[in-house]
Amino acid sequence: MESFVREKTKSTPWINFDPNQNFLEIKGESYPEDSAKFYSPMLEWLEEFLRQATQSIQVDIELVYFNSSSSKILMNFFDLLEDTAQRGIHISVNWKYNKDNDIALECGEEFQEDLEHVVFHLIQVD
Amino acid sequence: MVQHIQKFYEQLKDEGIIFSFSGPVSQSLLEGIGETLRQKMTLEETSTSITQKVFSIFVELMQNVINYSAEKGAAGEDEQDLSFGILLIGKHDSHFYIKCGNYITQDQKRPLTKKLSTIQHMSKEELKKYYKEQRRKNAEKGSKGAGLGFIEMARKASQPIGFDFASAQDGRIFFVVNAVV
Numbered sequence: 001m002e003s004f005v006r007e008k009t010k011s012t013p014w015i016n017f018d019p020n021q022n023f024l025e026i027k028g029e030s031y032p033e034d035s036a037k038f039y040s041p042m043l044e045w046l047e048e049f050l051r052q053a054t055q056s057i058q059v060d061i062e063l064v065y066f067n068s069s070s071s072k073i074l075m076n077f078f079d080l081l082e083d084t085a086q087r088g089i090h091i092s093v094n095w096k097y098n099k100d101n102d103i104a105l106e107c108g109e110e111f112q113e114d115l116e117h118v119v120f121h122l123i124q125v126d
Numbered sequence: 127m128v129q130h131i132q133k134f135y136e137q138l139k140d141e142g143i144i145f146s147f148s149g150p151v152s153q154s155l156l157e158g159i160g161e162t163l164r165q166k167m168t169l170e171e172t173s174t175s176i177t178q179k180v181f182s183i184f185v186e187l188m189q190n191v192i193n194y195s196a197e198k199g200a201a202g203e204d205e206q207d208l209s210f211g212i213l214l215i216g217k218h219d220s221h222f223y224i225k226c227g228n229y230i231t232q233d234q235k236r237p238l239t240k241k242l243s244t245i246q247h248m249s250k251e252e253l254k255k256y257y258k259e260q261r262r263k264n265a266e267k268g269s270k271g272a273g274l275g276f277i278e279m280a281r282k283a284s285q286p287i288g289f290d291f292a293s294a295q296d297g298r299i300f301f302v303v304n305a306v307v
Contacts (some may be wrong), residue, residue, distance in 0.1 A: 010161070011153065011156075011157055031185050031189075033153040033189065033192060044261050050148060065181065067182070067185050067186060067189065067278075068186060068274035068277075068278040069189075069274070069275075071261060071274065071278075072261050072274065075261050075262070098174070100153065100173075100174035100175070101174055101175075101178065102174075103173050103175065103178045103179070103182070103282075106173045110254070110258070114258075122147070
């Protein structure tokens with residue numbers, strides 16, 4: 001399987017999903033005009049990757065800001081991870097937030113509340 | 127002419143308006159204004175939290191105009207039609223406010239009223255619960271976003287979201303939203 005990579009733009013994040021390292025990274029901001037359209041290739045890639053997954057997966061997310069339609073995509077993203085973790089694949093998420101950004105922290109906490117099998121860490125960065 | 131424009135400019139400043147825009151709204155315009163808005167707020171040493179709240183409400187409102195304004199202008203071929211609206215961002219006493227207006231159709235009025243009145247009376251805790259419930263639901267018919275925009279705004283605002291309608295002669299309705307942070 002090939003890596004899934006998207007360069008950062010003003011309203012979309014850097015996305016780097018590396019199947020060889022079992023490492024998924026999303027970093028930046030997310031408020032595209034049409035979130036469903038922008039993220040559907042990413043979610044398709046992820047579904048395929050998770051179907052084949054046998055080893056533990058590391059996920060790093062550092063989002064300064066995301067709009068409400070991106071929030072829905074992130075929920076779908078975490079649902080896919082949760083399903084996979086539930087069938088025994090170890091998944092660890094690092095939700096990184098800047099120390100001044102309490103909104104990013106709060107958003108992370110709200111995703112964490114709904115996850116039972118995914119290991120979710122809130123990590124403060126400078 | 128010059129006096130008229132100066133008067134208009136000074137009037138906006140007297141009202142505490144930091145930013146005003148009227149005309150066609152696009153995603154690239156939103157990104158540009160948004161960046162300037164953040165720079166200005168950072169320069170004035172506004173806290174990250176307040177800046178983020180104002181920015182968040184600004185994005186949701188502008189994307190509402192892009193998706194739902196009933197006033198459209200044809201763009202070039204292969205391009206999406208432009209949506210028209212007005213945006214005002216200002217500061218009054220120690221609060222920031224974001225006002226946004228655009229024309230809507232008669233059919234849009236009832237669902238908007240229902241949605242906005244429902245959230246007007248909710249506490250922050252109820253809003254959080256409602257947000258998470260709505261996020262789980264499939265998007266409503268005719269909704270281009272996730273249908274979460276107004277709840278998101280209400281969660282970020284420090285006062286209930288205000289809204290009003292004015293009827294135009296041609297049957298369209300002018301819809302205004304006011305959020306205070």
